[in-house]
Amino acid sequence: MPTYIFISGKNWALSLAELTTYFQARNTQFSIEYFSTEFFTLTFETQLNPQIIDDLGGTIKIAHVKITLPSKTLKEAFLEKNKPAQRQTVQIITTSNALEGMTKAPNKLLFGISIYTSDNAIKPMGGRIQRFIGSAIKDQLVAQGKKSSFMGTGPDRSEAQLSHVEVLKKKLVENQAEVLLCIGKTQTWIANTVAVHNPFEFQKRDVYKPNQRAIFGMPPRLARMMVNLSACTEEKTLLDAFCGVGTILQEALLEHAAVVGMDVNSWCIKASEENLEWLIDEYDISGADFRVLLGDVERLAEKVGIESVDCVVSEPDLGPAIRETPTGAYAQRIIEKLEPLFLGFIEEAYRVLRSGGRLVLVTPYIRTRSREAVTMSIDEKLKEVGFKRIYVFTDELFSSDAPEHGRLMGMASLVEMDERHKVGREIHIIQK
Numbered sequence: 001m002p003t004y005i006f007i008s009g010k011n012w013a014l015s016l017a018e019l020t021t022y023f024q025a026r027n028t029q030f031s032i033e034y035f036s037t038e039f040f041t042l043t044f045e046t047q048l049n050p051q052i053i054d055d056l057g058g059t060i061k062i063a064h065v066k067i068t069l070p071s072k073t074l075k076e077a078f079l080e081k082n083k084p085a086q087r088q089t090v091q092i093i094t095t096s097n098a099l100e101g102m103t104k105a106p107n108k109l110l111f112g113i114s115i116y117t118s119d120n121a122i123k124p125m126g127g128r129i130q131r132f133i134g135s136a137i138k139d140q141l142v143a144q145g146k147k148s149s150f151m152g153t154g155p156d157r158s159e160a161q162l163s164h165v166e167v168l169k170k171k172l173v174e175n176q177a178e179v180l181l182c183i184g185k186t187q188t189w190i191a192n193t194v195a196v197h198n199p200f201e202f203q204k205r206d207v208y209k210p211n212q213r214a215i216f217g218m219p220p221r222l223a224r225m226m227v228n229l230s231a232c233t234e235e236k237t238l239l240d241a242f243c244g245v246g247t248i249l250q251e252a253l254l255e256h257a258a259v260v261g262m263d264v265n266s267w268c269i270k271a272s273e274e275n276l277e278w279l280i281d282e283y284d285i286s287g288a289d290f291r292v293l294l295g296d297v298e299r300l301a302e303k304v305g306i307e308s309v310d311c312v313v314s315e316p317d318l319g320p321a322i323r324e325t326p327t328g329a330y331a332q333r334i335i336e337k338l339e340p341l342f343l344g345f346i347e348e349a350y351r352v353l354r355s356g357g358r359l360v361l362v363t364p365y366i367r368t369r370s371r372e373a374v375t376m377s378i379d380e381k382l383k384e385v386g387f388k389r390i391y392v393f394t395d396e397l398f399s400s401d402a403p404e405h406g407r408l409m410g411m412a413s414l415v416e417m418d419e420r421h422k423v424g425r426e427i428h429i430i431q432k
Contacts (some may be wrong), residue, residue: 002047003033005182007061007116007193009221014414014427015058016040018225021429022056025231032398035116035405039182040274041065042159043399045412055255055333057202057224060164063180063191067096071119071188073093074181078125078132086132093133093179094140098190101176102141102148111137112151112172114193115160117183126160127153133181133312164196185403191238200374205250207248211271213245216316222416222425226313229392229429232257236310239270239352240295241345246272248281248313257311260304262297269294297341298350299400309343312349315362315425316341321365331366331374338364343381350385353432358390365415365424375426390429 008015016035019042023030034041053062069092075083077304078413093099102109113134115126122129134150140149143146153160166274172178205220227248232238234256243261245268252259253276261272272292280288295303296318299346319334325335342363349359382389393408417424 001043001045003041003043003049003065003189004063005034005043005061005063005180006059007038007063007180008040009058009060009197009374011058011414011416012037012227012407014023015410016261017414017429018056018058018228018390019182020397022052022228023162024230025233026040030397032402032405034184034187034402036184037159038118041182048194049307053195053197054227055199055224056197057221057251060197061167061180063178063182063193065189065191066098067092067132067190069190070187071177071183071186074129074183075122078129079122090133090136093190095135097189098179098192099137099140099334102137102146105175105177108147108149109177110151110170110172111168111175111177111179112162112170113137113164113179113181114161115181115183119183119185122183124213127180130160133179135180138429139232142156142197162269165198165199167193168198168358180261204282205247205279209245209250209275211245211308213268215321217245218247219262220247220251223248223313223430224254226360226427227251227255227257228314228361229427230311230358232311232313235396237308238311238313239304241300241311241314241349242316243272243292244268245283246275246292248315249255249292251274252311252313253279253285253288253290254283254285256285260290261292262295262300262303262311263292263320264294264296266294297345297348300345301351304352306351307354310352310357311352311360312357313360314345314349316345318362318423318425319366324364325369328368328370328374329371330366334366335364335376336375339376342376342378346378346381346387347385350387350432355432359387359428359430359432361428361430362425363428365426367417367422378428387430390431392429 025093031043076082077089113130130152180191182189202220237258238252239260239281241262243263249259249261269292292302366374414427
């Protein structure tokens with residue numbers, strides 16, 4: 001059974017939640033063998049199409065595992081500077097098919113090494129491991145008559161990892177020329193990178209669409225993750241009831257879903273339509289199905305139709321722009337002022353969703369001066385209207401060897417928030 005490494009974005013829990021929902025929505029059988037803040041290891045019944053990375057917002061790299069070795073051996077080699085362990089590590093890597101693509105290169109090859117580990121003891125040794133393995137691979141290629149250059153991170157980089165941009169620009173994926181060493185608690189995976197996230201595509205959809213709304217905008221990367229959390233696929237219809245300039249709608253349309261947007265602001269309706277038309281032309285989307293409606297969320301079911309959509313993905317008003325970190329009392333007043341809008345929307349979302357449909361809803365997550373978070377309680381309303389929460393992480397997703405996955409059980413929501421921000425997003429996944 002093929003095994004793949006997924007290198008997550010900065011919010012590892014959200015990235016893993018997106019992955020699990022994405023594969024479940026497409027009936028792809030998988031098992032989570034290992035997870036950490038740095039990487040995830042998943043086993044599948046069949047080979048993956050590397051192009052799925054274009055469908056994901058929270059994955060930086062995908063790598064195909066070629067061989068494993070005990071992490072104990074790696075630690076002996078580099079923490080204890082054990083020469084036999086170093087030789088054993090080199091032999092395992094250089095005699096595996098991790099170098100298969102490199103040995104087929106017709107001319108001088110540029111290759112790279114990236115080290116990922118959640119083990120704090122070995123993390124400071126990442127640069128040394130990277131250079132040691134890089135030299136060993138270079139020697140092995142010389143022995144086979146291949147000239148090569150090794151691409152490392154250099155002594156001035158704190159992490160021994162090539163960025164996805166570096167891998168993309170140097171065409172290391174096409175040449176099968178990046179080797180990943182992903183060091184877990186007991187096992188280390190040696191893998192070849194088969195796909196990297198292309199930030200320029202997300203940037204294009206963010207910056208070059210005809211209409212912007214920077215202050216209230218959601219990054220396309222996060223919008224794609226929310227679309228995936230809704231289990232949206234091409235045969236479904238997705239609604240955003242607070243569509244703004246259409247960022248969520250764009251990402252769903254790229255999944256070839258039918259999309260419906262609504263907003264109370266007439267400028268947003270026009271801007272969203274223009275952005276969707278631009279997207280259809282830019283990405284040559286055939287048979288695109290979209291409509292954008294002017295209306296208040298209180299009349300959502302009347303405008304859209306009862307039980308007419310499969311997914312609702314929305315970020316309503318998150319409150320005023322806050323320059324200074326608020327007190328708990330002020331944060332609570334913001335939440336109380338917004339509650340009627342959110343609770344009314346939950347009722348309307350239930351009416352428009354088909355049975356089994358999902359609502360992915362963002363509520364405010366306000367960090368206060370006391371470093372505590374003030375959030376919006378919606379559980380009572382969810383129960384009242386008939387919704388149930390989706391707990392993304394369940395026991396059956398994990399292999400028996402997956403470490404400490406119990407801490408993910410019962411995770412009712414996911415938080416997306418930069419350290420510098422005062423207001424973040426609490427993401428809820430809810431089902432009718």
